[in-house]
Amino acid sequence: MESIKVKERILLASPHMSDQGYEMEYVKEAFDTNWIAPLGENVNGFERELAEKVGSKAAAALSSGTAAIHLALIAAGVGEGDIVFCPTLTFSATANPIIYQNAIPVFIDSDYETWNISPKALKEAFEKYPEVKAVIVVHLYGLSADMDKIMDICKKHNVAVIEDAAESLGTYYKGKHTGTFGDYGIFSFNGNKIITASGGGMLVSNDEERIGKARFWATQSRDQAKHYQHSELGFNYRMSNVVAGIGRGQLKVLDQRVEKKRYIYEFYKRELGGLEGVEFMPSNEWDEPNCWLSSMVLTGKVRPIDVMEALEKENIESRPVWKPMHMQPFFEKYDFVGDGVSGKLFEDGVCLPSDTKMSVEDLVRVVKVIKGLWIE
Numbered sequence: 001m002e003s004i005k006v007k008e009r010i011l012l013a014s015p016h017m018s019d020q021g022y023e024m025e026y027v028k029e030a031f032d033t034n035w036i037a038p039l040g041e042n043v044n045g046f047e048r049e050l051a052e053k054v055g056s057k058a059a060a061a062l063s064s065g066t067a068a069i070h071l072a073l074i075a076a077g078v079g080e081g082d083i084v085f086c087p088t089l090t091f092s093a094t095a096n097p098i099i100y101q102n103a104i105p106v107f108i109d110s111d112y113e114t115w116n117i118s119p120k121a122l123k124e125a126f127e128k129y130p131e132v133k134a135v136i137v138v139h140l141y142g143l144s145a146d147m148d149k150i151m152d153i154c155k156k157h158n159v160a161v162i163e164d165a166a167e168s169l170g171t172y173y174k175g176k177h178t179g180t181f182g183d184y185g186i187f188s189f190n191g192n193k194i195i196t197a198s199g200g201g202m203l204v205s206n207d208e209e210r211i212g213k214a215r216f217w218a219t220q221s222r223d224q225a226k227h228y229q230h231s232e233l234g235f236n237y238r239m240s241n242v243v244a245g246i247g248r249g250q251l252k253v254l255d256q257r258v259e260k261k262r263y264i265y266e267f268y269k270r271e272l273g274g275l276e277g278v279e280f281m282p283s284n285e286w287d288e289p290n291c292w293l294s295s296m297v298l299t300g301k302v303r304p305i306d307v308m309e310a311l312e313k314e315n316i317e318s319r320p321v322w323k324p325m326h327m328q329p330f331f332e333k334y335d336f337v338g339d340g341v342s343g344k345l346f347e348d349g350v351c352l353p354s355d356t357k358m359s360v361e362d363l364v365r366v367v368k369v370i371k372g373l374w375i376e
């Protein structure tokens with residue numbers, strides 16, 4: 001008789017609290033001292049510890065990575081009608097804050113070498129739009145963009161650089177942490193990221209004055225006055241002290257999470273990399289990636305949809321590579337510079353389950369399903 005027992009679901013990426021209970025210790029402290037919200041020692045501690053971890057002078061803990069991008073744009077002076085270059089292959093949260101500022105995104109293509117913003121397309125974009133105000137760089141799936149080339153180009157044009165490192169906490173480019181090359185870097189602690197605080201974000205910069213200003217904007221821009229006085233537009237973007245406690249605890253296991261993510265990537269690459277038409281996300285010698293989501297492109301007979309359907313039948317989650325912003329109904333009216341690499345990556349790409357709680361048996365289960373498609 002066939003077994004009807006449903007196999008346990010394998011997830012793409014889910015929250016993974018420390019075995020030691022670090023998060024609860026910090027959260028308990030917040031409860032014991034009644035510093036539930038707002039702010040408090042966990043917020044200060046999380047800012048200090050994250051800044052130290054990535055090698056940045058200052059950090060502001062915020063309600064989300066999206067809020068951090070928004071404040072970075074404001075800090076960079078982006079306002080109505082300004083042009084902002086943005087990688088097209090990313091999550092919409094990278095691009096939305098450009099619209100919040102009534103600015104104009106110009107979407108830039110990826111290259112196959114990094115899957116990130118193409119230096120060649122970026123150069124072309126500067127020729128077309130020399131008046132550009134800021135450039136956003138994303139480190140997709142925990143792979144670093146080619147920062148030397150990108151920073152060279154941006155420095156020539158004297159433009160603000162914002163790094164969306166939401167997916168790349170723990171990723172280093174030539175020994176320097178992603179998110180610390182540009183004027184501003186942002187991180188996310190959303191539930192599916194490499195570490196999570198249940199939600200939240202961080203804005204980092206070496207400009208302590210600007211970070212102070214970001215904290216001010218994030219708490220409704222309250223002037224130093226006894227009464228409620230406001231000279232600037234404000235936002236309610238600060239992180240709560242409970243959330244920050246979870247983040248502090250998670251930061252202690254970041255290195256372990258990176259190690260596991262890399263193990264998962266190496267496992268898949270070893271087991272699947274030899275199949276016809278399979279190519280894994282790029283590894284460059286200057287990159288020490290956190291391998292947040294292990295992804296591959298399929299250029300042969302087996303298509304991403306075949307892989308995703310076969311996995312789903314076995315109760316295993318997977319998903320396509322991000323759909324480029326210039327192909328999104330909401331953003332398609334904006335300009336795009338490039339020759340379509342991002343579109344190809346979207347068409348051919350699939351993200352495999354990369355949950356750090358996966359066991360070797362789970363990995364074997366995934367690999368077996370995929371290999372089966374090549375045998376048929």
Ligand SMILES: *Cc1c(COP(=O)(O)O)cnc(C)c1O
Pocket residue numbers: 063064065066067090091093094138164166167187188189190199200201
């Ligand atoms: C998750 C993510 C964000 C947004 O972070 P939130 O904390 O969810 O607002 C931004 N950019 C990229 C590339 C992301 O993956």
